[in-house]
Amino acid sequence: MKFIMKFISLSFVFLLPVWCAAQNVSVPENYEAKENLRELGSMDGTGNVRTFDNRYEGVKGTPYAFEEFHPGEVYLKTKNKVSVNDLNYNCVENEIVYLDPATEVPRIINRFQVDLFTILEGGQDHTFVPVKLDGEEETIFAEVLYNKASAVYKVYYKDWLQANYEGGYSADRRYDQFVDKNDLYFMKAGENMLYKAKKSKKLIGEAFPEHEKEISAFVKQNKLDLKDGQALVRLMEYYDTL
Secondary structure, eight states, X not given: OOEEEXXXXXXXXXXXXXXXXXXXXXXXXXXXSOOOGGGGSOTTSOOBOOOOOTTOTTEESOSBSSSSOEEEEEEETTSBEEEEEEEEEETTTTEEEEEOTTTOOEEEEOGXXXXXXXEEETTEEEEEEEEEOTTOSSEEEEEEEXXXXXXXXXXXXXXXXXXXXXXXXXOOBOSEEEEEEEEEEXXXXXXXXXXXXXXXXXXXXXXXXXXXHHHHHHHHHHTOOTTSHHHHHHHHHHHTTO
């Protein structure tokens, strides 16, 4: 599934996940906090972020995973880490973005230098790891919701809703909008395959053939909606006990 839209002079490409390159990745230890933030820009050294004009009154929402920028840490492939006052993830452009401390101008961190990153939002650390998608050449970042024997991942994306207020059958919607969306995926212990969470009973048979009866009974008994993050985490915690 691909999402394409044009806004001002930009083209945003929508990515959809199915295979994960980072298995059960936790925030690592022994990273040295001495990296220069400005050195994490793009390969050409500019690191300028492609952004849209928030002042345009006809647009609602944001391309970022979080509405506001928050403190975070970036863990690098060099085993260094850097603390950032204002960090966010542009899930439309697949860019790790920070606000330059000196100018407050959004800048891009070169994602190819990054192992993982965390964002502190609402008193909770959100850890993002690289994920490769089926049929796509590039990786994106997914939030880790559960990471023990099995794992659960949340992939953020946006739908683009165009204004529609012309014509006799219009919706009288006078603004364009980024609409928050997400998909959930889980990986069973000892496997490299990601399963996309959905309500279908067929999924349980495909993903848990060796424990289909137990899993089906657990889902039914607890009335779990497998497209809900907490419910899916609860299921995988149960699976890890079998």
